[in-house]
Amino acid sequence: MQRLGLRFLRARWRVLVRLACWSVLETGQTFLTGYAPARALDEGFLAGRPATGLCWLGIAGLGVVVGAYGTARVYAAVAALVEPLRDRLVARVVARGVREGDGGALSGLTQQVEIARDTFAGLVMMSRSFLFTSVGALVGLLSLDPLLLLVVAPPLIAGLGLFAASLRLLARRQEAFLRADEALAADLGTVCPGLRDITATGAEQQIAAATGARIDAELRAARSLARWGVLRVAALAIGGQLPIVLLLATAPWLLAHGVTTGALVGALAYVTQSLLPALRNLVHGLGTGGSRLAVVLRRLLRDGSGQQDHGTDERDRPPSPAPAPALSLSRVTFAYGPHSAPVIEDLDLSLQTGAHLAVVGPSGIGKSTLTALVAGLLEPRHGTIRVYGRPANGPDRAGLRVLIPQEAYVVTGTLAENLGLLRPDPVPEAELLAAAEAVGLTPLLEALGGPSARVDPTALSAGERQLVALTRAFLSSAPLALLDEATCHLDATAEARAERAFAARPGGTLVVVAHRISSARRADRVLVLDCRHTAYGTHEELLDRSAPYRDLVGDWTPVPGGRSEPALALRDTDGLDAVAGPGLTGDGRHVVAHGPAGQVQAPGDLRDRGALGGEG
Incomplete structure (x- = not known):
């Protein structure tokens, strides 16, 4: 100095x-x-x-x-x-x-x-x-x-x-x-x-x-x-x-x-x-x-x-391929209070580099909590979480994973500045255009006037903001991508394109919190979170041996136009409608009961975010 x-x-x-x-x-x-x-x-x-x-x-x-x-x-x-x-x-x-x-x-x-x-x-x-x-x-x-x-x-x-x-x-x-x-x-x-x-x-x-x-x-x-x-x-x-x-x-x-x-x-x-x-x-x-x-x-x-001065520490560079799994959880338990029932209990999981995992389950079961634990935003009560062999909440985690939440953020500035926020240097235009094409941002990029066009965040729809956030994460050097319902405002076609782009990243590993059955079908493996019957396997394997997964698949019904939407009933133990269906307006927010049956909070008042929100 x-x-x-x-x-x-x-x-x-x-x-x-x-x-x-x-x-x-x-x-x-x-x-x-x-x-x-x-x-x-x-x-x-x-x-x-x-x-x-x-x-x-x-x-x-x-x-x-x-x-x-x-x-x-x-x-x-x-x-x-x-x-x-x-x-x-x-x-x-x-x-x-x-x-x-x-x-x-x-x-x-x-x-x-x-x-x-x-x-x-x-x-x-x-x-x-x-x-x-x-x-x-x-x-x-x-x-x-x-x-x-x-x-x-x-x-x-x-x-x-x-x-x-x-x-x-x-x-x-x-x-x-x-x-x-x-x-x-x-x-x-x-x-x-x-x-x-x-x-x-x-x-x-x-x-x-x-x-x-x-x-x-x-x-x-x-x-x-x-x-x-x-x-x-x-x-x-x-x-x-x-x-x-x-x-x-x-x-x-x-x-x-x-x-x-x-x-x-x-x-x-x-x-x-x-x-x-x-x-x-x-x-x-x-x-x-x-x-x-x-x-x-x-x-x-x-x-x-x-x-x-200058130069990048080796710890911040994505690790070269190694025997260590891309993601490993060992007997992970987490609860939001000392006397609260665990949201996640004794969970073991191992993903190798290049894996594509979909996480499914009823609303409020702990899917976003799991991504927050992997991202290091929360610490487990018991157990260990490692990303490429390193602690998920360690000082060098920033270069290893990127979390894209449901509520994407866009800053005032040019589109290129927004897309390069997770890169230390300006992104070459050729690479930026290639990423936009892969994720599906190109139509919006052309409509705005190119990478140098200034962006007004309030003028973008929720889906457009998600496309910007997805492309930004795609351009980051983090090998592990966590999509926490990051495509919920996109139609099924755009969602499939974005997920395939992340799954095809060289050396990349993808974890998707799925809200459509099509996301689970595309994944190599599916993790079913359920308070009593957590299961892990391929789509076909889970259909054979996981009753909760069969129920979820049965409740996801196709609708005209190529989209698939969740139906209302997801076998909630209280008989409450846990997930908004196609007939409920809004932008994908959940309807959650915080009291006895019948006291259902209106959409737009309670979001499935809070302390877990934010990209990192």
Whole structure:
């Protein structure tokens, strides 16, 4: 990071020269702060020449005006130094966020980048001010009497030394605090959208305990940072306030050794009006802002793999074909609350690279929960989940799987930008067009005006948004694709085309949460989730030995036009209609009962998403 900083400053040496030149005026102002009053006293008022005294005070006032003009010009030079830094950080954060599907990227863009920008500007102003103010004050003390410099300089140097020694410790505490703050923000970002599900499943105590632990960790980090902040106070007391005490305590000795009264008053003016304020700004600004800037820049300048410059860590690259299964689950159990019945219990599953699995079952049985577990958005209560031999919730999971939910998102921008969100670099147009053709996006792409056409997300239908999201996932480098009803707004033909495209990706593995029997027929294997009779096999095998699967297949009835829709009754144990059929308007949302029979929630009010939604 230091090399990057020096390279950034060297590229803007002209700005630094201009900044230094305008700051020289501030040095002159500081010099006159003590020198002019000293001469006004010694050569003017104490010598019986008030006109001379007033003249020297006038010169001091003129110095203030000239210094203010220089300070105003300094702001323009600082802006020329700071804004390019902000632009580079924004570009890097955006690239990292869309490449990793980083949930903290928006926070990084709106909070950490602005912290870096404002802190860097403040540090430039404060460090520049302290440097030139100190030079002006020390030169002034030397010009008044060298003895004054001997009294003021040693405690000033000692205070600066203590402060410099504490910077590394403060930076570590600041980083711990920022890490705790980010962890809490990420936790709340997952919890808040899922409050409804948490309440419905009775998981309030479990979620409250986990969130409370995050809050306690941030509180401990904040207290540690505050305790070490005492060193800043000590450095300020030694370097800025002790010289005042020494000047007053040694005043008789100084006067006896030839220091004039005006020189002593001028020295006090240097310390109280220049050195002390400049040191206070430096200690508080650099102590808090400097350590924060170092931490924030270190976190922003790294890429998704943790490196700071360029290149991709091997962990983020899709693994080469290996004996390890593409997906393996071992005795996985998950429940939404400590006292809730498991949604998934003791599930074992193994998929080799290139497999195509369809997951079927009644609504609410746990299909979306399974994809969220594989994606690492949820953690199982028991058991292990591995993607290409690595933990599903490990730090390197971003490059291994991509989850496409039912509710697809499209951002404002060009179509090419939308399709390349999961790629670190712009997608070549030829590759983009080929992916659009494979998934079935080409008609929409041509209707919009090509890859460079700007997209208004509100103008797209739900099916068009799903096509954009599917093509985006198809272009990602993640070998495992999880389609959680990601084609529910498409007709059967478009759905088949998209699924076949994903199944045909070289080295790719596909898991589809199916809402049509045709999806299950296309898959190599079918997983039937049922509270009592979970089964796994081919379509034909399951028809022979799985009664729940036969019931599901029997309830999927073909309708004119080549589409197949689920009928209403899916053998729900309460006799409730669990899935919306063709006669119920809407966009594929489920009708779910949260109370006794007859209390059915209307479509459009409760969605099969919440904490599990989002692409990653």
